[in-house]
Amino acid sequence: MESGPSAPPKNLLRYHRTKKLRLDGTHIPQVLTEQSKQCLKRLSAYRAPKQRMAYPRSRLAAVLVALFVGRKGDLYVLLSRRSASLRTYAGDTSLPGGRVDAGDRSLEDTARREALEEIGLPHDRAKVPLLCVLEPFLAAELIVTPVVVLILDNTLQPILNAAEVSSLFSHPLASFLSTSPPFPKEPEMAEVMYHRYWDFEADGPDADKKAFRAHQFLTGREAGGIKPVIGLTAAMMIRVAMIGYGRPPEFEINPPNAPSTEERIAWALLHRKVFLEACEKEGIDLGVARRIAGVDENGKRLPGRHRKEELRQDKGRGKRRQAKL
Template sequence: MVGLFASRHGHLNILLTRRSKTMRTYAGETALPGGKMEPQDVSIEETARREAYEECGITRNRHKVRKLATLAPFLTRGNLIVTPVVFFIADQTLIPRLNAKEVDVIFSHPLPRFLTGPFSRSYEIPWFSTNVPYRMFEFPSKHSPIVGFTADVLIEVAVLGYGREPDYERKAEGQLSMREIITIALREASEFQSDEQAHRVAKHDLLEDGPRGTLARLLHALSRPSITWSFSSLGKLFLPKL
């Protein structure tokens, strides 16, 4: 779950967690709430809502936590395909309830920082068998650095939401798109036998006025000094125009 909420200063904050130090993987690292789809989940949205509730106690009430967009999938260095789902947390009275087995801290970070920096460092790594460089970023935060896949997702959300590229060079020279990376990874996996199959699985077409349009309208509303956040105003803001 990419959980956004309005700050007092008129911009968006991101809800982040620090994974418990007893976790088997990525212990003590900054992460977005989320996890693998379970058999009972009817959609990726339901997976995101369930995981956020289990990890952080974020209500599954659709009026209080409204889905904004499903982004194109990312491939992690652990070879997992992850599809981020963006939500707006409209109820400012929500009180998180931590699952201490998975999360030891919940904190927020301003979304604009992923466009303007500062970031602690950037570095390039060869991506799997392609040996093509992929640029990674590390952003400082008040609890633990925001790195890797989490940083990638939040840069993308900021780019979509604010409608512009970051102030820094986002990609390495010759860096492949995430869709190209996923296509290559799927083609190399034994269960995908052809380029056509891999491309079909990797393809993730979005409506022209999908996440970019929705998030842009949210940010436009945030820029109005008299905006009052409520479900009714969000409903008017995000209902499709006929």
């Protein structure tokens, strides 16, 4: 095991500090709409809730949500089309990102390194300052954290890694809260809804079925072969837009009685082979994950009162640990 100052930290979520972003032209020379100003203020002030569970480092990943100011002062996000030659999710619309490397000292480092490798976005905090780091999301075999940055230098030119990215384009951030497209529809797409969603079921305690929802947004470039924003990428963009604009979307994010993202991650840690093996290899205690998922060591449902008491105890212990620090 590595030790000393060069050893990577165990908890990557502790290594994020954002500097106050000035919107008076000192940091952002572009003209901003008032809505964009407030959006950037909220994002730069955002602090993700403290994570109660420990996550296996080998299953961590991060994506870069790179925002920039458009000509009319609105905010846009950079999206990429994955290469058709990739083994997984070939041709999908996505955000630059990937798994944590051994040398990454934070999830911000991971997201920035991947963005440099995939689209040539420089690892320059003066030109591309950090706004915030969100809470993690669950993918099939990874726990993915969005890292939100702002591109201040609009003269930066992308350098695409053709092995991973075939094209780069942008989409209005506010449109991830809307059911109306931010672009005129092509005739062949006239009957296709800009925003759609699908509900799925997953296993829960005592063979219960828990529902969750996947969203999709058209990009306006489908006629050219660009796929819609869907699934995990759509969920993360909805969350960024909600934080930034301080309002809910025009649609219901989750079905009734859906588990929280934290509960879904806890259940995955306990029941998906890749997570279980990683937790065992890295010596991660799954006691908190069991209580969040509402099950005991045998996988049986905890009584409601017992479960709530356990969670209150976890929160109390976390506050006491924070006070000692």
